[in-house]
Amino acid sequence: xxxxxxxxxxxxxxxxxxxxxxxxxxxxxxxxxxxxxxxxxxxxxxxxxxxxxxxxxxxxxxxxxxxxxxxxxxxxxxxxxxxxxxxxxxxx
Amino acid sequence: xxxxxxxxxxxxxxxxxxxxxxxxxxxxxxxxxxxxxxxxxxxxxxxxxxxxxxxxxxxxxxxxxxxxxxxxxxxxxxxxxxxxxxxxxxxxxxxxxxxxxxxxxxxxxxxxxxxxxxxxxxxxxxxxxxxxxxxxxxxxxxxxxxxxxxxxxxxxxxxxxxxxxxxxxxxxxxxxxxxxxxxxxxxxxxxxxxxxxxxxxxxxxxxxxxxxxxxxxxxxxxxxxxxxxxxxxxxxxxxxxxxxxxxxxxxxxxxxxxxxxxxxxxxxxxxxxxxxxxxxxxxxxxxxxxxxxxxxxxxxxxxxxxxxxxxxxxxxxxxxxxxxxxxxxxxxxxxxxxxxxxxxxxxxxxxxxxxxxxxxxxxxxxxxxxxxxxx
Numbered sequence: 401x402x403x404x405x406x407x408x409x410x411x412x413x414x415x416x417x418x419x420x421x422x423x424x425x426x427x428x429x430x431x432x433x434x435x436x437x438x439x440x441x442x443x444x445x446x447x448x449x450x451x452x453x454x455x456x457x458x459x460x461x462x463x464x465x466x467x468x469x470x471x472x473x474x475x476x477x478x479x480x481x482x483x484x485x486x487x488x489x490x491x492x
Numbered sequence: 493x494x495x496x497x498x499x500x501x502x503x504x505x506x507x508x509x510x511x512x513x514x515x516x517x518x519x520x521x522x523x524x525x526x527x528x529x530x531x532x533x534x535x536x537x538x539x540x541x542x543x544x545x546x547x548x549x550x551x552x553x554x555x556x557x558x559x560x561x562x563x564x565x566x567x568x569x570x571x572x573x574x575x576x577x578x579x580x581x582x583x584x585x586x587x588x589x590x591x592x593x594x595x596x597x598x599x600x601x602x603x604x605x606x607x608x609x610x611x612x613x614x615x616x617x618x619x620x621x622x623x624x625x626x627x628x629x630x631x632x633x634x635x636x637x638x639x640x641x642x643x644x645x646x647x648x649x650x651x652x653x654x655x656x657x658x659x660x661x662x663x664x665x666x667x668x669x670x671x672x673x674x675x676x677x678x679x680x681x682x683x684x685x686x687x688x689x690x691x692x693x694x695x696x697x698x699x700x701x702x703x704x705x706x707x708x709x710x711x712x713x714x715x716x717x718x719x720x721x722x723x724x725x726x727x728x729x730x731x732x733x734x735x736x737x738x739x740x741x742x743x744x745x746x747x748x749x750x751x752x753x754x755x756x757x758x759x760x761x762x763x764x765x766x767x768x769x770x771x772x773x774x775x776x777x778x779x780x781x782x783x784x785x786x787x788x789x790x791x792x793x794x795x796x797x798x799x800x801x802x803x804x805x806x807x808x809x810x811x812x813x814x815x816x817x818x819x820x821x822x823x824x825x826x827x828x829x830x831x832x833x834x835x836x837x838x839x840x841x842x843x844x845x846x847x848x849x850x851x852x853x854x855x856x857x858x859x860x861x862x863x864x865x866x867x
Contacts, residue, residue, distance in 0.1 A: 403530065403844075404636070404688045432613065435639055437752045448691070448744065451583070451633075452611025453640045455691050455750060462743050469714045473533045475852065476843035483584050487610035490617050 403480050404448040404455065405470060406463035407431060409441050419489070424449065425467070425481050430489045452489050505543070508720045513545040515727040520547060523679065524726055525816050527553035527669060528686035529844030530714050536853040538716040548723060551678070551816035554668050554772060555686060557633045558585045558842035559814060561661060562768045563802035566591030569630050569659055572795045573604040579622060580606045581615040582630035585842045588835065592802035612644035612658075619648070619656035628791045630659045635692040638662040638780060639753035642760040645782070645789050659791040660781050663767065665689050666697050667778035671769075673705050677817045682726040684719065685711035687741050694749025695737050702735040713741040760786050770804070770838060771811030810837035813846055820847040827851060 407422035418434040420441065432453045433441060439457050441447065446463035447454035458466070470477040516522065526532060532552045535541060541550055554560050566589055573580035573596070580596070587596045587608060600606045605625075609615050612629050619627035631641040641658055648656045665686060672678065685698055690711045698709050708729040712722035722740045729736060739745055760783065767779030782790035791797075804810060807825045812818035820826055820839065830836040832848050839845035843852075 404691070432640075432643065434643060435750060435753045435756070437750055448688075450636050450688065451640045452613045453643060455636070455639070455688075455753065456744055456746075458744055465713075465715055469530075469534065472537055476533070479584055479843060483608065483610035486608075487614050488617055489611055489613040490620075 403470065403476060404450050404466065405477075405480060405484075406446055406458060406466045407449050407454075408463070409443050409445045409447065411443060412441070420454075422447065422449065422454075424484060427481060427485050429484055429487050432489065452487060505717060505720060508717065508724055509543055509545075512548065512720065512724050512727060515724065515731050516545055516547045517731070522548045522681045522727065522730070523551055524548070524682045524684055524723060525551045525553045525672070525678075525680050526684035526686075526712075526719075527555040527665060528684075528689065529556040529842075529846075529849070530687060531555070531684055531712065531719060532846050533844070533849050534714055534716055534719055536849045540716060540719055543720075544723065548727075550684075550723075551680070551819075552813070552846040553672060553816050554769065554814045556839070556842050556844040556846070557637070557663060558589060559810065559838040559845045560663060560668075560769045560771065561586075561589060561632060561838065562770045563591045563804065564768070564800050565661055566595070567593050567800060567802060568797050570594070570596065570599045570604070571798050572628055572659060572791055573599055573606050575626075575795060577625050578605065579618060579625050579627045580604065580630060581609045581618060581627065582606070583610075583632065584608045585844070586630060586632060588841050589838055590835070590841070592800070612641050613647070616644050616648055616653060616656055619653050620651075623655060625655060626794070627656050628659050628795075629656070630661065632661045634663055634665050634686075634689045635753075635757070636688045638761065639692060639750070639756045642756040645760045645786055646756065648789055649786065654788060657789045657791040657794050658782060660761065662761065662780040663769070664763075664778055664780065665693070667775050668769065668772065669698075669701065671772050671775050671778075672815060673701070673707070675815060677815060680707060680816075681730060682707050683709040684722050684726070685709045685737075687711065687713055687745065690739075690741070690745045690749065692750050692753045695739050695745065695747050696749075698737045702737055706735045708735045708738070710738045710740050711745055713744065768801070769814075771814035805836055808837040810839045810847075813837075813839050820850040823847070
């Protein structure tokens with residue numbers, strides 16, 4: 401729950417400026433990007449996600465390091481991804 | 493020494509460990525506390541304690557927001573969930589946390605409609621899909637998750653989703669650190685600062701630790717090398733007789749945090765006069781509640797809350813573990829009566845809790861345990 405998980409922006413949803421489609425460990429979900437301060441994001445950018453919200457923009461190296469960490473801790477990360485898979489943040 | 497064998501940057505780690513050892517004053521023991529469940533994971537997973545010199549001990553603080561929820565609050569949430577037409581929602585971590593009358597899972601088995609969600613936005617969607625139901629989100633977490641709750645409430649207000657409310661249990665990290673510094677139980681030499689919380693609050697709020705308590709603090713990342721680097725920075729400060737806030741995780745944590753996230757929190761929530769923390773007792777201004785302007789979305793104003801206090805089971809020593817006074821394995825029920833399958837205390841329930849992390853990874857050397865027991 402308080403794990404920050406890295407995701408790659410796949411698509412900016414033009415109709416919903418607060419949301420972006422993001423790929424996280426093979427799962428594609430809508431994520432709220434409304435908390436990114438004065439930062440523009442584009443497909444290919446990496447963000448750190450907490451419970452459906454992007455809290456910071458990170459670079460690819462940091463994203464890789466964060467994923468290594470998460471994969472190393474096992475169950476807690478598996479649970480987070482399983483929960484994300486169930487997520488249905490609406491695009492509207 | 494599994495860490496050295498397995499870790500890809502073993503050479504760098506070895507060099508760092510040698511530098512850490514060289515910085516330790518002969519005959520002096522150092523105790524550093526980390527207050528983030530993620531750091532606890534890294535330390536146990538990679539056996540970092542075995543790797544550090546024996547003069548350096550890492551103790552685990554109240555860094556797991558699930559673990560610090562008192563049993564009475566769980567009972568209050570179950571009471572709300574048992575009211576007519578209520579759908580209670582919360583994160584998966586909350587489901588097995590025992591209250592005085594059982595957990596969410598037990599209440600669900602008795603017929604309450606309690607659903608696990610990934611995000612408060614999912615709870616909001618459930619409210620939109622069920623206009624005849626009262627959907628409550630049990631919000632927990634430090635400043636990492638509070639902005640998400642706040643943003644969701646703002647969205648609920650904008651969209652006029654009046655059947656959505658929040659049972660707010662967000663806590664703030666600074667008063668907890670201050671309570672630990674004021675506690676006579678534990679003498680600390682410095683702090684490894686939380687990585688993700690600092691993404692939101694930045695580094696400035698920690699300055700009192702250096703200024704008023706003369707302790708160094710280093711905000712750290714989550715890789716084994718980040719932790720070792722932070723220990724090195726703490727020892728360097730002590731060797732040079734400095735006490736400062738340093739940011740080892742600057743690649744992610746801005747010095748000023750995330751102003752937009754902080755603004756969302758202060759728009760929707762306000763500090764409570766006091767809040768009970770499991771193990772730490774009542775701490776002034778240490779938690780958030782919904783402010784009056786958002787009363788329509790505040791479960792504590794919508795429902796009658798029993799607000800009872802429930803004492804922890806006498807066998808459970810989560811309080812001591814959360815304060816860093818006991819190591820998980822020093823608790824008398826650790827790994828015997830209390831396991832992740834049948835948890836007695838919260839530290840074993842949440843995967844971010846120190847006991848669960850320790851139990852799952854089991855990376856401790858007997859020598860280290862013996863040594864810790866002697867202290």
